[in-house]
Amino acid sequence: MILADFIVFNDNGLYCHYGDFYLDPKLPVNKAVISHAHGDHAVGGNTNVYCTAATAAFMALRNGKTAAKEFHLKEFNDSFLIGDVLITLISAGHILGSAQVLMEFKGVKYLYTGDYKVQPDDTCEPIEWVKADVLITESTFAHPGTQHPGAVEEIKKLNNIKTNILLGAYALGKSQRLINLINTWCPQKKILVHHKIMPVNLIYEKFGFHLGQYQMYGRKLMKQQNEYVYIVPPFTFDSYFKATGVKRLFASGWKNLQTNAQDTLFISDHVDWNDILNCVKFVEPTQIWTLHGDGAHLKRYFEGSIEVKLLK
Incomplete structure (x- = not known):
């Protein structure tokens, strides 16, 4: 019973x-x-x-x-x-x-x-x-x-963006998934990660989940237009609302977290x-x-x- x-x-x-x-x-x-x-x-x-x-x-x-x-x-x-x-x-x-x-x-x-x-x-x-x-x-x-599109379909949108990208994502889980997806489906992109995300990545690597290529963010790097994707946690993303020279995107299943109607990234966990x-x-x-x-x-x-x- x-x-x-x-x-x-x-x-x-x-x-x-x-x-x-x-x-x-x-x-x-x-x-x-x-x-x-x-x-x-x-x-x-x-x-x-x-x-x-x-x-x-x-x-x-x-x-x-x-x-x-x-x-x-x-x-x-x-x-x-x-x-x-x-x-x-x-x-x-x-x-x-x-x-x-x-x-x-x-x-x-x-x-x-x-x-x-x-x-x-x-x-x-x-x-x-x-x-x-x-x-x-x-x-x-x-x-x-609510029906979320496939993550591969969504991440490929980055291939059409030739400027640097500021990509908001939760530090645990979403960021690592994005790193892997970008390496697989947008190989010309160069991935930079926020310092809060790096220790989480190391735990993923320790447990045998290899994410692909990425490096720590450097201010001088982002001053170049070199198809960088800088992955940052939400608090950093929100504080960079006046950032220039980058396309701002937030990877989420929530519509209210998308930054604009033209460039959405509906990737839900x-x-x-x-x-x-x-x-x-x-x-x-x-x-x-x-x-x-x-x-x-x-x-x-x-x-x-x-x-x-x-x-x-």
């Missing part, structure tokens, strides 16, 4: 009292299962953190000694118990080390996706599909009107509407629980066939 209260939100985040642990808590807790290392999923200060080795490395980079008192490193598809709940980390395809969390309790399987992606990406492990009774899915882009529907086909859940967005469209779409519950 599916337990309606198997996971619930409280002041600290998403809690499973049957195993006494949290999924991607918002505040430090005793036992946290972390799906991936983005800041909105991986706070520092937890006592015990269960995650992949790559996620632990990124958390240690960002939080130092306060990342966790103890990391319990888990391989994909190796099961372990927390309390009476059997947990297995399944590749989510979102960024390096990202995991879905399969939880089994009293014969029922609950699959928490975290953030996940089905588009091909050479800079992280591909998504893996498993069957579950309950699919607990992010719904960031769960709207029928999240599932869109069709991706979620395909996920449901693979997982074959009898219930869908949504979070991290608006699940109302999914509730209407599956009305009469699959029960959809909006967690938050």
